[in-house]
Amino acid sequence: MDPLTASVQERNLAQIGPVVALNRVPSTFKSWRKVLDWGDQQVSVTCTAGADDVVPHGADSDVIFALTCLYVAQGMPDHGVITVSYTDIQRWSGIKKKGDMKQRIGTSLTRIRKANYVVTNAWARKSKSGGLIYTSVEMSIIDSIKSAGTTKLRDLGLMAESPGKFTPSEMLEIRLGREFAESIRNQYTHSVNFEQLTQLRYPLARLMFRMLEEAKAVEDHHHIHLQTWALRLGLFDLSAEENGSAAGDAGIVLLDAKRIKRSLEPAHNELMRIGFLKAVEYVGRGKAAKVHYAFHPATGEPTSTPRLTIEPPPPAELVRLLTERGVRSSKAMTLARKVPEPDLRQAVAFFDGKRSAGYKATNPGGFLTSVLDNIEEYRAEFASVSAARSGAVITQQPALFEEQVNAEVEIERRRGSHKYLVARWGRKGLVTRMEEDHLKSAIDAGRFDEVTFPIDDSLDSVTSFIRAHLDT
Numbered sequence: 001m002d003p004l005t006a007s008v009q010e011r012n013l014a015q016i017g018p019v020v021a022l023n024r025v026p027s028t029f030k031s032w033r034k035v036l037d038w039g040d041q042q043v044s045v046t047c048t049a050g051a052d053d054v055v056p057h058g059a060d061s062d063v064i065f066a067l068t069c070l071y072v073a074q075g076m077p078d079h080g081v082i083t084v085s086y087t088d089i090q091r092w093s094g095i096k097k098k099g100d101m102k103q104r105i106g107t108s109l110t111r112i113r114k115a116n117y118v119v120t121n122a123w124a125r126k127s128k129s130g131g132l133i134y135t136s137v138e139m140s141i142i143d144s145i146k147s148a149g150t151t152k153l154r155d156l157g158l159m160a161e162s163p164g165k166f167t168p169s170e171m172l173e174i175r176l177g178r179e180f181a182e183s184i185r186n187q188y189t190h191s192v193n194f195e196q197l198t199q200l201r202y203p204l205a206r207l208m209f210r211m212l213e214e215a216k217a218v219e220d221h222h223h224i225h226l227q228t229w230a231l232r233l234g235l236f237d238l239s240a241e242e243n244g245s246a247a248g249d250a251g252i253v254l255l256d257a258k259r260i261k262r263s264l265e266p267a268h269n270e271l272m273r274i275g276f277l278k279a280v281e282y283v284g285r286g287k288a289a290k291v292h293y294a295f296h297p298a299t300g301e302p303t304s305t306p307r308l309t310i311e312p313p314p315p316a317e318l319v320r321l322l323t324e325r326g327v328r329s330s331k332a333m334t335l336a337r338k339v340p341e342p343d344l345r346q347a348v349a350f351f352d353g354k355r356s357a358g359y360k361a362t363n364p365g366g367f368l369t370s371v372l373d374n375i376e377e378y379r380a381e382f383a384s385v386s387a388a389r390s391g392a393v394i395t396q397q398p399a400l401f402e403e404q405v406n407a408e409v410e411i412e413r414r415r416g417s418h419k420y421l422v423a424r425w426g427r428k429g430l431v432t433r434m435e436e437d438h439l440k441s442a443i444d445a446g447r448f449d450e451v452t453f454p455i456d457d458s459l460d461s462v463t464s465f466i467r468a469h470l471d472t
Helices: 011-016 060-073 086-093 101-114 178-185 203-218 226-233 257-273 316-323 329-338 341-356 364-373 375-389 399-427 433-444 459-469
Strands: 008-010 031-038 041-048 081-085 116-126 132-139 142-147 150-152 166-168 171-176 189-191 221-225 277-283 290-295
Touching: 008 011, 008 060, 008 178, 008 203, 011 116, 011 178, 011 189, 011 203, 031 226, 060 081, 060 086, 060 101, 060 171, 060 178, 060 203, 081 086, 086 101, 101 142, 116 178, 132 178, 171 178, 189 203, 203 221, 203 226, 203 257, 203 290, 221 226, 226 257, 226 290, 257 277, 316 329, 316 341, 329 364, 341 364, 341 375, 364 375, 399 433, 433 459
Parallel strands: none
Antiparallel strands: 008 189, 031 041, 041 116, 081 171, 116 132, 142 171, 150 166, 221 290, 277 290
């Protein structure tokens, strides 16, 4: 399997349902316990949130799925650590970009890290003979999260006029829980059609899609007791929690059949809209009710590879070398991927040598970025700085250095101003979300570097500007 193309669901988590399907939960909802009937025995799963948090819920299941895919994409290392960006997680989760994506994903990751699970007789492991044995485990899905480089520029002596300025890296080092990572390495997974998954708008629809994909792979129909399905999905009645009272001996109360059906309806409609489900039928009443699913036949040959490929993450050490010297985190990731490591380290040594020799850059991060973007033009300077550090006389920096840096700083300033203006248009309803996204992408690509934006926030001015400059 290509390590850069792997869209899969870990099967243990799909079976026990570690995330409550509800988008919002009360602040008092800090634990739950559910008992599932598996054949002739009962198994249980207990979740306990962190002391100052609530249990994982809603789109947290999408984030867990993204971490699964990214772990496979990075070769499933034995230590269980992956290096990822917030953008990587967003792309693989199927979550649409809206609002403060970084904060939403960061909150979700923290909530998942703090949650502890006790699984009794329900965690499957592959035996030496190739079969499955079910064991009891106490586990977490994420063991630790570490930023791959947040540095105070003032402490490096780079920003004389910017006390307390920070450059937070967007790269994270995430260590997956031991049992979770081990299960993925043992390939206790099933493939997920990522192309269809990303067409779904609701977290519950995406969760159901991932759970039902395994059933669809072996049969064209699937049926399950409605109460069991609600239990696996985490469709709990939280009215007792909201009123501050206990929710039964098991810590949860399920919705009644009527409310379960109502909760499932939007997800069913979504799954039929994308051509995954052909029909949904309920049979029986009350606790005896079942839901029957008919699947649309798969098109083409089944595949274990996804419809999305990501770039391998750059080495965290190289990203740190750049962010510590003032390079913006997103640019640092791009450079660490693009520039060969020996060249990058030479450029960093050149930068440090210039700084030691007393060179004062107006924008040190911009200066280092300029060197790496135009590395062939600076090779002779690398040698001169290296010689100076060995006792030779350093060659003076040409004026070209400062000119290039200042030009880049000005471009970045203009692009930032343009994106701020476009965001303001979006808040005022002068552009659609799609138009706003297209404009920001075009600004980042440099298409508007020489364009003057209207300062008049009238609908006529903005509409005329879009018609003149935005490809539709």
